[in-house]
Amino acid sequence: MKKVFGKAIDNAIxxxxxxxxxxxxxxxRTELLDFLLIINIGLSIMILMxxxxISETLEFSIFPSLLLVTTLFRLGLNVSSTRAILYKGYAGEVIQNFGNLITGGNIVVGVVIFLIIVLVQFIVITKGAERVAEVAARFTLDAMPGKQMAIDADLSSGLIDEQTARLRRGKIQKEADFYGAMDGATKIVKGDAVMSLLITLINFVGGVIIGMVMGGGDFSTVLQKYSIVTIGDGLVSQLPALMISTATGMIVTRSVSEGSLNKDVVAQFKAQPxxxxxxxxxxxxxxxxPNTPHLALFMGGSVLIGGGYLIERHMKSEAAAAAVAEEQKPAEETAPNESDYYKxxxxxxxxxxxxxxxxxxxxxxIPLVDENRGGKLINRIVIFRRQxxxxxxxxxxxxxxHDASSLGTNQYVIRIRGEEVARGEILVDYYLALEPSNPLGEIDGIETVEPAYGIPSRWILPENxxxxxxYGYNVIDPLSVMLTHLSETVKRYAYELLNRAETMRxxxxxKRTSPELVEEVxxxxxxxxTLEKVLRSLLKEGVPIxxxxxxLETLADALGQNRDIDAATEQVRGALARTITRRFCEDGQLRVVTLDAEVERKxxxxxxxxxxxVYLALGSDLMQQxxxxxADYVRKFNELSQPPILLVSQVIRGYFSRMITQFYPNVYVLxxxxxxxxxxIQAIGNITQEAPVRKAVGT
Incomplete structure (x- = not known):
């Protein structure tokens, strides 16, 4: 029994x-119709609330489907009430009472008020909600590529992990689906408004005709009777429809809100005393x-002046309390005399x-770094270190x-072991927009170059x-720009940070998981x-350790046969084939550039x-070729948005890699x-020995 009841609950909708x-x-029956009409009104109020x-549209992601169900429910009740009106001239107490309420004994006034309500819904609310939903759907779909690129940038720089990136991608997809569904659902609201007008007309005209034909009394009596029930039925139908239309407009205009509507309205009005x-x-x-409503204006003005004064006084008291709290903080101890300290x-x-x-x-x-001022750089560095x-x-x-007075106010410097390796400049109150290859439009901003990857960019205002x-730009906030530059710099010089102490650690x-292996090797x-040298070599070429x-196992076997560390390193790389493949492979394909057999032999x-x-003593002509x-293939890889990869034999890989990275540090040799x-493996090119150009010699 419990199982059957549970299934009924699951399939209630x-x-x-x-x-x-x-x-x-x-x-x-009219009694059941009264109950269902009250349920319809209550449901529409609940949806509006x-x-x-809600603070985000996805918190009520079922709204498009719910909009269709409530519209169908309302139309079903309309058909049932129309049947009762045409059969009996009476459709229950709810409709009768609403009709008497709006007419107030005057049918003409009732009809005018009813038409005003219908037109307000149809022309103002429904029309506006339809337009907002259409624009929101188009803008959301157009912004999807830029948002996904921003997620990929955060993931590659270590700002977020794979799970967070997956959740954010899913949210973007759901937002696009939601606004697309809302764009179509608003057409349902518009059709519902038109249908309500038609049903009202049918009730009135059909009721009067039936009343006259069936002998329901003289014309004025029939007109009075059917006018009241028609207007009541229309009002009972239009009241929930008006609330649902308002809810539709409300939910598609929540794109820039940070909290519920109530909190946003109160907070933003309180901020402007x-x-x-x-x-x-x-x-x-x-x-x-003279000749103005003195009392009403005076009362309204007095209330606003009193409220504004109280709000402003409250804001000043909060600011004063914050200043006192700041002053009461214990002062820093006076630094000792420098001469005495260094004695x-x-x-x-x-x-x-x-x-x-x-x-x-x-x-x-400093505000980006100082946690007391809301800076989040330290937290983001922790996330990057973990990733x-x-x-x-x-x-x-x-x-x-730490801050440095020798730098410009917007500059920063990254040092590895005390020496500067990177420098950048960011504008805190702007966003950095990375230019796509084919932008859909031009955006105003200050031209610059993204510091981590050297991509042409623009500093743009937040409102743009x-x-x-x-337009297809990838927009990044200033903190992410600085952290991405820091993370990419640290990745590039990670091999220098691996010292003897870290190797021992x-x-x-x-040793916690494999004590026997460590003790033996x-x-x-x-x-x-030796281990430090091998690990640094792997990190330098982007191979995880x-x-x-x-x-350790591969090194022990390799060094037992041959004491050549370079050869042992190559064997270690072969043992890490799955790791290296996962690191560079995308979707089961590996795009590479190969070497011609003759070039490899030379x-x-x-x-x-x-x-x-062992070192590589290559001729200058062949090296230049x-x-x-x-260089040509690097540009081709950049168009494919993939790191350049050269595929060679194991014999020359290490020596060839050291030669290439002198000129192109971002090229990987496997x-x-x-x-x-x-x-x-998909070869997109082959490096060959180009025939030398012969110069004509005059005789």
């Missing part, structure tokens, strides 16, 4: 829709003009400390943040943000110095061994044994 459809066919109390005071003074002034030689040694990562910024950027550790297996050291997204962490077979166990023959190891072709067999 479906059963309700079927019953509503039956209303169009099956007659309903919900739309006024002087406007309230000024309005009150103007009303008092109008009250002094202690131990304090001089503190000057020799070099921070692994350091970020200096100008005065205007990078999960992706790459290396924990970024603490980043020292939505329009820039519609990684080994100690592995480190440092008896693989020294900490999370699977430290596999790295590179192998150019490998030279010395006391310092290779670098020139790589070997065939680093790509799993499940991946489809």
């Amino acid at each position: 479906s059963l309700g829709v079927v019953i509503i459809v039956l209303f169009l066919i099956i007659p309903i 919900i739309t006024m109390n 002087r406007a309230i005071l000024t309005t009150g003074i103007i009303l008092i002034f109008l009250a002094l003009i 202690d030689i131990n304090n001089v040694y503190s000057l020799l400390t070099v921070e692994p990562i350091e970020m200096e910024f100008g005065y205007s950027l 990078y550790a999960q992706d790459m297996g290396f924990v970024i050291p603490s980043i020292r943040l 943000k939505e329009m820039a997204e519609i 990684l080994v100690e962490n592995l 480190v440092p008896n077979v693989v020294s900490y110095a 999370r699977d430290l166990g596999i790295i 590179i192998i023959s150019s490998l030279t061994r010395s006391e310092q190891g 290779i670098i020139t072709q790589v 070997s065939f044994n680093e790509v799993t067999s499940s991946v489809q």
Whole structure:
């Protein structure tokens, strides 16, 4: 029994829709019709209240479907009431009482008021809601690519994790679906308004004709009787329709709200006490003009002046309390005299400390960093550190943040081990709009270059943000610009941050899960110095070192056969093939540029061994030809929005990579044994030995 009841509850809406459809066919008793009409009015009030109390449209995502159901419900009741009116001239107490209420004994006045209500709904509310829904749907769909690019940028820079990105993508898709559905649902509201007018006309004309034919009395009696029930039926129908139309307009205009309508209205009016005071003074002034409603204007002006005064006094008291609280904070202890401080030689040694990562910024950027002022940079750095550790297996050291008077107010500098490696400048009160390849329109702004990737951009005002997204620009807030630059810089120099102490810490962490492996290999077979060199080499080329166990096992086997660290590193990369493939592969395809067999043979023959190891002694002509072709393919990869990848044999991979990265640090060189067999390799080009250009020699 309980199971059957549970299924009935789960399918209540479906059963309700079927019953509503039956209303169009099956007659309903007037008592039941009265009850259903009250339910219809209550349901419309409830929907209106919900739309006024939500802060986001997706909190009431069922509204388009609910709009269709309520419209069908209302039309079903209209058909039932029309049947009762035409049969009996009476459709229950609710309709009769509403008809008497609006007519007040005067049919002409009742008809005029009813027509005004219908026209207000049809021309003002329904028409406006339809237009807003149409524009919102178009703008939401146009802004989808820009929003998705912003999510991808945040994900790649470590600001968010994959789960958060998935949720945000889903929200964008749901918003697009919602506004698209609302664009169509508003047509239902418009059709409902037209249908209500037709039903009202049918009730009136048909009722009068039936009343005269069936002998319901003289013409004035029939007209009085059917006018009241027709107007009552129309009012009972139009009242819920008016509320639903208002709710439709309310929900499609909630795009810029941060809370419920009630909270937004109160908060934003309270924030403007002087406007309230000024309005009150103007009303008092109008009250002094002859032939005006003196009492009403004076009372309204007095209320507004009193309310504005109280609000302004409350705001001033809050500001004074905040200032007193700030003054009561304990003052910082006076710094000791510098000369006395450095008399202690131990304090001089503190000057020799070099921070692994350091970020200096100008005065205007302090609010982005200072948590007491709402700055979120530190929290975002924590998220990036966690994401990078999960992706790459290396924990970024603490980043020292401090202001610097030597910098411009909008500038910042990133230092690695005390030396500047990157610099940027941002405008706090603007947004950075990254220019697409083919923008749909031009946006006004200050031309600049995005600091992390060097993309042409513009600093735009906040009010131009939505329009820039519609034109296809990827719009980023200033904090994200600075953090993206910091994260990309840290990724580029991560291998320099891996020192001996951090290597030992990684080994100690592995010892918790694989104590036997660590005890056997480190440092008896693989020294900490060797392991550090291999790990730094992997990080430098963007290869994750999370699977430290596999790295140690492969190193132990490779060094047991050959003490060449470079060759051992290549074997480690082969053992990490799945990791490397996942790192660079997209959708089961890997777009690469290969080497011609003749070029590869010449590179192998150019490998030279010395006391310092093996190095590549390539001829200048061949090197120039290779670098020139790589430059062409780098531009082609940029058009594909993919990092450039060169695919070569394992024998030359390491040496060839060191040569290429001198000119193009963002080019990745992989070997065939680093790509799993499940991946489809797509060669978009081949580097060949170009024939030398012969110069004509005159005789």
